[in-house]
Amino acid sequence: MAKRHLLSTADLTVDDANLILDTAQELASVAGRAIKKLPTLRGRTVVNLFFEDSTRTRISFETAAKRLSADVINFSAKGSSVSKGESLKDTALTLEAMGADAVVVRHWASGGAHRLANAGWIRSSVVNAGDGTHEHPTQALLDAFTLRQRLGSVAGRHVAIVGDVLHSRVARSNVHLLATLGAEVTLVAPPTLLPLGVEHWPCASSYELDPILPKCDAVMMLRVQRERMNQAFFPTEREYSRRYGLQAARMALLPQHAVVMHPGPMNRGLEISAEVADSVRSTVTEQVANGVSVRMAVLYLLLGGAESAIGNDEEGSAR
Amino acid sequence: MSGTSYVIKGARVLGEESRDLYVSDGAFAEAAPRGAKVIDADGCIALPGLVDLHTHLREPGREDAETVLTGTRAAAAGGFTAVHAMANTDPVADTAGVVEQVWRLGREAGYCDVRPVGAVTAGLKGERLAELGAMADSAARVRVFSDDGHCVSDAALMRRALEYVKAFGGVVAQHAQEPRLTEGAQMNEGELSGVLGLQGWPAVAEEAIIARDVLLAAHTGSKLHVCHLSTAGSVEIVRWAKSRGYPVTAEVTPHHLLLTEDLIRGYDPVYKVNPPLRSAADVEAVRAGLADGTIDAVATDHAPHPVEAKDCEWAVAAMGMVGLETALSVVQRTMVETGLLDWAGVADRMSARPARIGSVTGQGRSVATGEPANLVLIDPAAARVIEPGALYSLSHNTPYAGMKLPGAVVVTLLHGSATVLDGRVVER
Numbered sequence: 001m002a003k004r005h006l007l008s009t010a011d012l013t014v015d016d017a018n019l020i021l022d023t024a025q026e027l028a029s030v031a032g033r034a035i036k037k038l039p040t041l042r043g044r045t046v047v048n049l050f051f052e053d054s055t056r057t058r059i060s061f062e063t064a065a066k067r068l069s070a071d072v073i074n075f076s077a078k079g080s081s082v083s084k085g086e087s088l089k090d091t092a093l094t095l096e097a098m099g100a101d102a103v104v105v106r107h108w109a110s111g112g113a114h115r116l117a118n119a120g121w122i123r124s125s126v127v128n129a130g131d132g133t134h135e136h137p138t139q140a141l142l143d144a145f146t147l148r149q150r151l152g153s154v155a156g157r158h159v160a161i162v163g164d165v166l167h168s169r170v171a172r173s174n175v176h177l178l179a180t181l182g183a184e185v186t187l188v189a190p191p192t193l194l195p196l197g198v199e200h201w202p203c204a205s206s207y208e209l210d211p212i213l214p215k216c217d218a219v220m221m222l223r224v225q226r227e228r229m230n231q232a233f234f235p236t237e238r239e240y241s242r243r244y245g246l247q248a249a250r251m252a253l254l255p256q257h258a259v260v261m262h263p264g265p266m267n268r269g270l271e272i273s274a275e276v277a278d279s280v281r282s283t284v285t286e287q288v289a290n291g292v293s294v295r296m297a298v299l300y301l302l303l304g305g306a307e308s309a310i311g312n313d314e315e316g317s318a319r
Numbered sequence: 320m321s322g323t324s325y326v327i328k329g330a331r332v333l334g335e336e337s338r339d340l341y342v343s344d345g346a347f348a349e350a351a352p353r354g355a356k357v358i359d360a361d362g363c364i365a366l367p368g369l370v371d372l373h374t375h376l377r378e379p380g381r382e383d384a385e386t387v388l389t390g391t392r393a394a395a396a397g398g399f400t401a402v403h404a405m406a407n408t409d410p411v412a413d414t415a416g417v418v419e420q421v422w423r424l425g426r427e428a429g430y431c432d433v434r435p436v437g438a439v440t441a442g443l444k445g446e447r448l449a450e451l452g453a454m455a456d457s458a459a460r461v462r463v464f465s466d467d468g469h470c471v472s473d474a475a476l477m478r479r480a481l482e483y484v485k486a487f488g489g490v491v492a493q494h495a496q497e498p499r500l501t502e503g504a505q506m507n508e509g510e511l512s513g514v515l516g517l518q519g520w521p522a523v524a525e526e527a528i529i530a531r532d533v534l535l536a537a538h539t540g541s542k543l544h545v546c547h548l549s550t551a552g553s554v555e556i557v558r559w560a561k562s563r564g565y566p567v568t569a570e571v572t573p574h575h576l577l578l579t580e581d582l583i584r585g586y587d588p589v590y591k592v593n594p595p596l597r598s599a600a601d602v603e604a605v606r607a608g609l610a611d612g613t614i615d616a617v618a619t620d621h622a623p624h625p626v627e628a629k630d631c632e633w634a635v636a637a638m639g640m641v642g643l644e645t646a647l648s649v650v651q652r653t654m655v656e657t658g659l660l661d662w663a664g665v666a667d668r669m670s671a672r673p674a675r676i677g678s679v680t681g682q683g684r685s686v687a688t689g690e691p692a693n694l695v696l697i698d699p700a701a702a703r704v705i706e707p708g709a710l711y712s713l714s715h716n717t718p719y720a721g722m723k724l725p726g727a728v729v730v731t732l733l734h735g736s737a738t739v740l741d742g743r744v745v746e747r
Contacts, residue, residue, distance in 0.1 A: 197510025
């Protein structure tokens with residue numbers, strides 16, 4: 001992959017995306033071994049730069065980097081100079097001076113990762129681990145990986161993405177990637193939670209969930225923040241749940257083979273009922289496991305991996 | 320200061336046939352004064368000195384971004400002979416003391432007539448009227464009042480402000496931005512804001528306030544000026560209000576005449592501005608509105624910011640762009656080269672009308688014997704690549720960096736005295 005950064009799934013070609021997914025498939029086999037470690041990124045430094053709390057995403061990236069033998073530095077806004085008013089630029093310069101090869105950045109502002117990559121502050125690779133309400137590309141990649149695993153392929157599949165699309169970086173990244181991979185996507189949300197101009201996105205949209213479900217191969221439920229109802233995006237949690245939540249009765253409208261996805265953390269009882277979350281259709285825990293493999297693949301490919309990720313290096317014992 | 324006399328040879332006044340101009344004692348003269356300096360204006364367009372209705376000089380309070388001196392030097396370099404200094408300083412220009420300070424600093428600098436704008440409400444807080452009469456009666460003789468940066472969103476307060484300034488022939492310049500519709504807004508609301516995940520700033524937030532205000536202006540019979548309108552809908556509303564004879568005027572910025580929201584794709588905060596860059600259709604509409612006179616004036620909204628205010632994430636960056644030194648070039652590119660305005664039209668929109676709206680005496684007059692010698696000479700055939708570091712402004716947040724723009728200011732005369740010669744600001 002000729003790219004230096006992963007900022008948006010819109011930047012990925014079909015070949016890029018498939019290379020990442022195929023590499024992740026190779027690397028996934030490492031998780032089944034007794035020693036879950038490859039020497040691939042030995043001596044390289046990966047910084048997890050988190051301006052927003054996300055323990056799950058940080059742990060996933062940290063695990064991925066460590067399985068590739070990279071040195072990992074965790075730098076979070078809390079308890080560091082960032083919370084004392086140090087700018088993104090100065091933080092970036094510090095990391096550059098420390099010799100970071102890749103910076104995995106989570107930022108509350110849309111475009112945070114773009115700025116870090118393109119403002120001329122640093123030379124290292126930048127991986128967007130979620131920027132504001134813009135994108136979360138590795139989430140979309142792990143979702144695609146999960147779809148491939150469960151359904152055999154992504155192309156030609158119909159995926160519904162349900163919930164707060166307006167504020168969702170997961171939805172944006174998934175729309176781009178799934179379209180690139182040839183899936184058919186329908187966004188389902190109340191009109192207040194669909195962005196203006198969504199009709200020009202490479203997907204369909206609907207205000208109603210029930211008519212969409214029977215043709216879905218997968219339903220992706222988005223987390224809904226409870227505060228949204230105070231800003232009049234929807235009247236009450238109960239009404240939201242009734243109209244857009246996935247409960248057992250509604251799940252029955254899905255075809256037999258269809259899966260239910262959620263990027264986590266879930267609001268059980270709001271967008272997804274416990275029964276659905278814990279059902280055999282649910283891929284939630286697989287998504288977490290696949291997240292590590294996909295992030296290993298991304299780090300490996302961005303940091304210059306040209307050959308097969310694990311090659312003949314069985315058990316990582318060569319050399 | 321007015322001691323120097325000039326013979327300006329071969330200037331094309333308002334783009335007409337070339338002729339010689341004579342300047343002595345601060346005014347245009349009938350014949351060549353003795354001992355006059357000769358300025359070769361071959362091929363140059365002569366316009367009355369430009370008048371900006373909307374300039375942020377930042378002093379007092381943010382002298383790290385701009386001062387009255389540096390800002391008026393930038394203005395002179397851009398061909399301006401008068402600027403209106405916006406009230407959002409620190410302290411706010413909401414008392415006679417502050418507006419007199421800014422006015423006095425302008426006199427001392429000597430590069431432009433500085434006309435302070437007074438705040439409409441105390442502290443720009445939108446709660447109660449500032450002492451508008453005291454500012455009007457002060458040495459600064461304030462006639463334009465604005466809470467620019469903030470909208471006077473309270474309809475009752477806006478009504479009273481409009482009524483009150485009638486007592487001294489004032490005008491209320493409104494920053495039209497409905498606050499509830501723009502909470503947390505980051506860029507024009509449209510397809511692109513949805514894709515970029517930046518919270519939208521809908522056109523209706525501007526248009527709703529303008530619609531309300533033109534009706535208030537009609538109801539009170541008071542003068543309303545609409546600051547930096549930026550949408551096609553805003554142009555329509557002002558056009559309608561003027562067709563009904565309402566006492567309404569409006570301005571547009573150079574950047575809204577040239578730039579569109581597409582520039583935001585890379586999240587570079589140099590393009591972050593209030594009101595936000597809009598769509599190509601809006602750009603077309605404001606150009607048409609300026610051409611047909613619906614929009615009275617081009618006003619720069621020159622908004623200097625120090626480097627760190629823009630060298631950061633989009634969401635935390637300051638809003639605004641510098642514009643004094645590029646305004647005329649942008650107007651040449653967007654209005655003259657497109658055939659929408661001739662040079663007489665440029666003089667009308669950048670000098671005569673803004674001077675009239677701001678009640679600026681001695682500015683915006685014709686280039687004729689006996690009139691004050693406020694003049695700009697432009698070489699329309701010149702082309703320059705904009706280099707931020709070469710700007711006279713203390714701040715370099717120009718959206719035109721690296722862009723090639725037509726035209727160059729060669730000479731600026733302020734009351735008969737050169738502030739710019741050979742394209743360079745005259746030291747004094």
